[in-house]
Amino acid sequence: MNEEVPLSIIVFAFDEEENIGPVLGELRAWLEQHEPGAEIVFVDDGSRDRTADAAGRALRGMPHAVLRHERNRGIGAALKTGVMAARGELVTFLPADGQIAPDAVATLREAQARSGADVVLSVYDRRDDGVDRKVFSFGVRALIAAVHGVWLKSDGPYLFRRRLFDPDQLRPDTFFLNFEFPIRALSAGLRIDTVVIACRPRRAGHSKSTQWHRIVGVARDLVDLRVRRFRGL
DSSP, rough: OOOEEEEEEOOOOOOOHHHHHHHHHHHHHHHHHHHHTTTTEEEEOOSSHHHHHHHHHHTTTSSSEEESSSSSOOOOHHHHHHHHHHEEEEEEEEETTSSOHHHHHHHHHHHHHOOOOOOEEESSOOOOHHHHHHHHHHHHHHHHHHHHHHHOOSSOEEEEEEEGGOOOOOOOSSTTTTHHHHHHHHHOOOEEEEEEEEOOSSSSSEEEEEEEEHHHHHHHHHHHHHHHHTOOO
């Protein structure tokens, strides 16, 4: 059995060859100074460029794993793949676009150590994505409250105890997984803490996700999750 480490950080990417070297280099330097026992689990979600090769070069010589999906399966699938490979007692994740600085990991870790929380959620101090995103986020939160009876305020990465994350129970391969896991945690009465972190512009390229076309899918997924929870799944 692989030796457990205190912290695993999952980084997932899709066609981020331009960003991944600098992003992982910044994260690696921060970990060497602040979390020397941590590992990075990198998941290439079916990139069509050389993202995985660039990640392997950036992580050489430190505790890490580089995993690759043969096709683009979605953020949820990438997170599940990363968690299944992780050795950390605590796990968090970061996107590969550089929008979340490594010191957000310290904010999450400090909150967990202080409160003993099972899950530490994060919200952004500010994010200038326009009115559309603000309305979208509020709409999703209202849907979650209406369907599941919990008010979920979560924008960014979260930190959790690895044993609480069951990839077999968490079915979505899409972005919806980032709603489902916190919804299940809140509904189960787990100890939850919330911190504020900064969000900066991506280093290069453009976002692979859009907002409004997902609202119908999120509503459908929320109802599906409610049915699965009712059935004990």
